[in-house]
Structures are given as C-alpha cells and as structure tokens.
Amino acid sequence: MSDYNFAYLDEQTKRMIRRAILKGVAVPGYQVPFASREMPMPYGWGTGGVQVTAACLMPSDRLKVIDQGADDTTNAVSIRRFFQRTADVAVTSHTHEATLIQTRHRIPEAPLREGQILVYQVPIPEPLRFLEPRETETRRMHALEDYGLMHVKLYEDIARNGTIATSYAYPVMVAGRYVMDPSPIPKFDNPKLSGSPALQLFGAGREQRIYAVPPYTGVVSLDFEDHPFEASKAPHACDLCGDDGSYLDEVITDDRGGRMFVCSDTDHCDCRQKAGHRGRLAMPETVQ
Amino acid sequence: MTPQTPLLSVRGITRNYGARIGCADVSFDLWPGEVMGIVGESGSGKSTLLSCIAGHLTPDTGSLIYDTRADGPRDVLAMPEPERRMLGRTDWAFVHQNPRDGLRMGVSAGGNVGERLMAVGARHYGDIRAQATDWLERVEIDAGRIDDRPRQFSGGMQQRLQIARNLVTAPRLIFMDEPTGGLDVSVQARLLDLLRGLVRQMGLSAVIVTHDLAVVRLLADRIMVMKDGRVVEAGLTDQVLDDPQHAYTQLLVSSVLQV
Ligand SMILES: Nc1ncnc2c1ncn2[C@@H]1O[C@H](COP(=O)(O)OP(=O)(O)O)[C@@H](O)[C@H]1O
Ligand SMILES: [Mg+2]
Numbered sequence: 001m002s003d004y005n006f007a008y009l010d011e012q013t014k015r016m017i018r019r020a021i022l023k024g025v026a027v028p029g030y031q032v033p034f035a036s037r038e039m040p041m042p043y044g045w046g047t048g049g050v051q052v053t054a055a056c057l058m059p060s061d062r063l064k065v066i067d068q069g070a071d072d073t074t075n076a077v078s079i080r081r082f083f084q085r086t087a088d089v090a091v092t093s094h095t096h097e098a099t100l101i102q103t104r105h106r107i108p109e110a111p112l113r114e115g116q117i118l119v120y121q122v123p124i125p126e127p128l129r130f131l132e133p134r135e136t137e138t139r140r141m142h143a144l145e146d147y148g149l150m151h152v153k154l155y156e157d158i159a160r161n162g163t164i165a166t167s168y169a170y171p172v173m174v175a176g177r178y179v180m181d182p183s184p185i186p187k188f189d190n191p192k193l194s195g196s197p198a199l200q201l202f203g204a205g206r207e208q209r210i211y212a213v214p215p216y217t218g219v220v221s222l223d224f225e226d227h228p229f230e231a232s233k234a235p236h237a238c239d240l241c242g243d244d245g246s247y248l249d250e251v252i253t254d255d256r257g258g259r260m261f262v263c264s265d266t267d268h269c270d271c272r273q274k275a276g277h278r279g280r281l282a283m284p285e286t287v288q
Numbered sequence: 289m290t291p292q293t294p295l296l297s298v299r300g301i302t303r304n305y306g307a308r309i310g311c312a313d314v315s316f317d318l319w320p321g322e323v324m325g326i327v328g329e330s331g332s333g334k335s336t337l338l339s340c341i342a343g344h345l346t347p348d349t350g351s352l353i354y355d356t357r358a359d360g361p362r363d364v365l366a367m368p369e370p371e372r373r374m375l376g377r378t379d380w381a382f383v384h385q386n387p388r389d390g391l392r393m394g395v396s397a398g399g400n401v402g403e404r405l406m407a408v409g410a411r412h413y414g415d416i417r418a419q420a421t422d423w424l425e426r427v428e429i430d431a432g433r434i435d436d437r438p439r440q441f442s443g444g445m446q447q448r449l450q451i452a453r454n455l456v457t458a459p460r461l462i463f464m465d466e467p468t469g470g471l472d473v474s475v476q477a478r479l480l481d482l483l484r485g486l487v488r489q490m491g492l493s494a495v496i497v498t499h500d501l502a503v504v505r506l507l508a509d510r511i512m513v514m515k516d517g518r519v520v521e522a523g524l525t526d527q528v529l530d531d532p533q534h535a536y537t538q539l540l541v542s543s544v545l546q547v
Contacts, residue, residue: 131392131394131395144369144370144373145370146370146373146407147407148403148404148406148407148408149403149406149407151406151410151411152392152395152399152402152403152406155398155399155402155406155413155416156395156396156399158413159396159398159399159417159434159435160396160435223411224411224412224413225411225412225413226412226413226414227413
C-alpha cells in the first residue's frame with residue numbers, strides 16, 4: 001500500500017503533535033494549541049482525535065473506535081478502516097483487548113486499565129465559550145483561575161429548568177486547577193474521567209487544541225452545594241442484556257409508541273449477552 | 289475626625305496615545321466616603337484617566353496607592369494581576385456609560401447580579417438567588433424580573449441592574465463613566481436619586497466622570513475640571529461651580545447656564 005507514511009501523517013507532524021500531547025500531560029486540563037493538519041475526512045468526523053491517534057499509534061497497537069458507544073456506525077467504521085489501511089494495525093471491538101481507543105461521545109463501560117489510551121474527539125474545547133466568546137479573555141480566565149463564569153452557566157441552567165439540565169459536555173475541574181470540557185460525553189460518564197488508570201487525550205481539529213487527563217488524575221464535576229452533581233441515566237435496565245447500571249439509548253421500535261432501551265456501549269452489551277445475561281426483550285430463541 | 293489615610297492616592301498619572309495626550313500628570317486624594325467628580329468637555333481626558341485608575345488601561349507613568357482592607361496602603365499598579373483582578377470584582381465597582389459594556393446581555397438579571405458572588409466562591413444556589421433578589425429590589429427592579437435578560441429591560445433599568453451587579457459584593461469604591469449618559473432626563477433624575485441614596489447608605493467612595501455639571505452638583509463633594517488631558521481647576525463642588533477661577537471653568541459653567 002505505502003503511498004502514505006505510517007498512520008498517514010509524516011514524522012515531522014507526528015512529533016509536533018506528540019510535543020503538544022506531552023505538554024498536555026504535564027499540565028492536566030490545559031488546552032495546548034497545535035497546528036492541526038488537513039485530514040482526508042471532514043472536520044465533523046473527528047479530525048482532532050484522528051491526528052492524536054495517528055501520533056500515538058505504534059505497529060503493535062490494537063485499535064478500537066467507537067461512536068456513541070457503537071463500533072459499527074459509519075463514522076467508527078471509516079476511522080477504523082483508515083488506520084487499518086494507513087498503519088496496518090490490529091483492530092478489535094473489545095474494550096479490554098484494545099491498547100488505544102478513539103471515541104466520540106462515550107467512555108466505555110468496561111473499566112480501563114494502565115497502558116491503555118483513550119482518545120476523545122472534541123468539537124468545542126473551550127468550556128467558557130458559551131458565555132465569553134473572546135478567546136483572549138477566556139485564556140486570561142484560565143490563566144488566573146477566574147472561573148466564576150462557569151458557575152454562572154450552571155446558575156442559568158437551574159434558573160431556567162429548576163435543576164442543572166446540562167446533560168452532555170458537563171464541565172469539570174481537572175487536578176484542582178483547570179476547568180475542562182470533557183467533550184460531549186453524557187454526564188453519566190463524568191465519574192469515569194476521574195482516577196482512571198488509562199491516559200485520556202482530547203483532540204479538537206478545527207479548533208486546533210489538544211488536552212489531556214493523565215492516569216490517576218482527580219476530575220471533579222462542577223456543581224452547587226444545594227444542587228449537587230448527579231451522574232444520571234434513564235431509569236431502566238437494558239432490554240437486551242438486562243444491565244441496570246450501563247448508559248442506555250432509547251430506540252423506537254414501531255409507529256405505535258413502542259420503544260426499547262439498549263446499552264449504548266455495544267461491546268459491553270454483546271459481552272453480557274454472550275455470558276448469558278438476558279433483558280426484557282431479548283430474543284427468546286437465544287435464551288439458554 | 290478626618291481619617292489619617294486616603295482611600296486612594298493618585299499621583300502623576302499620565303497616559304498618551306502615540307503623540308496625542310490622553311491625560312497628563314493627574315494627582316488627587318480620595319478620602320473614605322467622598323465622591324469626586326471629574327468634569328470637562330468631550331475629549332478632555334476624563335475616560336482615559338478613569339480607565340487608568342480603575343485598571344482598564346495601564347498608565348505610562350504615575351502611581352495608585354489604595355488602602356486595602358487586608359494590608360493597608362498598596363501600590364495597585366505593582367500588584368500581581370490575580371490580586372488586582374480580585375480587587376476589581378470585590379472592593380471596587382465600575383459602572384459603564386453603555387450598559388452593554390457592563391452587563392452580560394445573554395445572562396438573566398439574577399445571573400448578572402450573582403456573577404461576582406460566584407467569582408469569589410459562592411456555591412449555594414439558593415443563597416446567590418436570595419442576594420440577587422434583594423439587590424434587584426434595592427435598585428427598584430421588580431424581583432419577578434430576576435430570570436429576564438437585560439435585553440428586555442429599558443435603558444434606565446439596565447443601568448440600575450449594572451449598579452446592582454457591581455454593589456452585590458459590598459465594594460468600598462465605585463467608578464462611574466457618564467452613568468446617566470444615554471438616558472432621558474426624567475430617567476436620569478431617578479437614577480441619580482438612587483445613586484445618591486446608595487452612596488450614602490453604603491458609605492461608598494466614588495469617582496464619577498461626566499460632562500453634565502448637574503450630575504456633579506447633585507453627587508460630588510469635590511470636583512476636578514479637565515482640559516486637554518490636564519486638571520485646570522479643583523476644589524469643593526459648590527465653590528468651583530459658583531465661583532470658577534479658571535477661564536475654562538467659567539466657560540463650562542456659563543454654557544450650562546445658557547441651556
Ligand atoms: N483609544 C484611543 N486611541 C487614540 N486616542 C484616544 C483613544 N481614546 C481616547 N483618545 C484621545 O485621548 C483624548 C482624551 O479622550 P477621552 O479620555 O476619551 O476623553 P473624554 O472621556 O473626556 O471625552 C482625546 O483626544 C481622544 O481623542
Ligand atoms: Mg469619555
């Protein structure tokens with residue numbers, strides 16, 4: 001195949017990205033600027049994550065790519081194929097087998113371990129952007145730990161909805177220093193950001209930012225004393241595997257209001273079903 | 289019973305824009321509880337001076353000594369930025385002429401008032417909201433408007449909201465740049481009454497910039513008259529306005545009387 005360098009990007013570019021990653025690891029939660037490259041896919045497809053993955057991949061890696069928890073969406077499939085073609089790495093859908101996982105919008109249910117890298121695709125890295133559009137000002141706010149505005153956002157949420165309605169991209173404080181946007185993962189996943197044995201890297205392609213949460217780093221979700229953070233999910237069990245502790249997607253099954261809840265993490269759900277767990281709507285013929 | 293230390297000592301503040309003079313060699317003391325008016329025609333350097341004092345502009349030369357609560361007199365210009373910023377949102381207040389510059393237009397009235405509280409660590413929603421409600425009432429805004437955005441407010445209400453947002457941390461010093469500038473005369477009068485009441489109740493010290501001599505007549509204990517970036521006359525408000533010494537002040541006063 002080799003019209004491309006290993007993992008598509010040239011070594012010079014990968015070195016530049018690795019320097020940004022190292023800086024991000026050294027200053028957890030800090031947004032490091034980097035010179036984002038054109039990738040042979042549109043921005044919405046996670047070019048930031050793809051570049052971080054390209055800079056981290058080694059021939060011995062085993063790659064997993066998920067989109068909203070699923071390994072088989074168009075986005076996940078094409079990114080996985082991209083690295084199979086350009087890096088010839090092994091791939092897997094099993095979280096525990098993967099050495100590097102690129103993700104959009106979820107953290108896998110299975111606990112991560114030391115040595116694994118989780119790469120997040122980030123659309124908007126700046127958590128203060130919502131209320132302060134000026135980049136010069138948000139940078140100064142980070143530099144001076146001037147984060148009152150973050151709570152103004154949560155205040156507005158409660159004033160409008162009676163409760164903190166933010167359910168995705170819920171802002172966090174990393175290592176007691178930098179406020180960070182964890183990318184649009186559901187707030188259900190926020191607790192998994194904290195103290196993870198895996199290295200977590202975040203890449204924003206269009207916005208040209210990389211940031212990191214090194215292994216075993218404390219990550220706290222912002223809240224008010226009288227409106228504490230809650231990692232909520234739909235109050236159901238998975239209709240396929242019966243898990244009542246995993247994050248669920250609601251699926252409409254017919255035009256008469258029929259619906260079911262299934263794990264958003266397809267690998268997690270498959271593994272449980274293979275192990276014999278059954279939910280409310282699991283196929284009868286496969287019941288042992 | 290005069291206090292021993294001025295709240296703010298301004299010494300030799302100069303700020304140029306290239307070859308053009310913004311303000312030149314301005315010095316004065318502001319005593320606790322005192323309101324200082326700065327008057328002069330458009331372009332005389334009032335806003336430049338106020339911005340330099342309030343920390344929005346860095347002066348070319350000069351010093352600013354502020355009597356801090358914790359450590360007594362400190363050189364504000366030599367403070368590290370985090371400390372200066374903290375001062376700016378706790379012990380100091382700034383009311384802009386244009387409410388758009390002093391409010392977050394996309395945030396509710398309650399959020400606008402609560403921001404300074406949250407910036408200094410308030411983390412109890414109920415308490416923040418109670419204080420915001422209290423302050424809206426103090427500036428005569430119906431507490432029922434707490435969740436409305438400033439866009440839905442009249443000019444006078446926006447200005448009163450800006451004042452509430454600034455005073456919620458109980459500052460000791462408030463800077464105002466033409467606070468009644470864009471308002472109708474009747475609305476101006478109400479705002480001035482409100483300001484005068486708050487300044488007295490809270491024992492606030494203030495530096496107020498205006499081209500409107502009626503405003504300083506009502507609010508200021510002392511005034512400084514500026515022309516071409518320099519102070520040409522200073523003194524007790526009534527003395528200066530009733531018996532102006534400098535030809536320029538005489539002109540200012542007489543042009544007001546002609547209106
Ligand atoms: N940003 C700026 N750049 C260049 N010149 C300025 C700027 N701001 C003010 N000036 C000039 O400085 C002088 C004082 O202006 P200013 O402080 O705004 O006066 P005032 O508030 O009394 O109207 C004027 O000559 C004005 O044109
Ligand atoms: Mg001005």
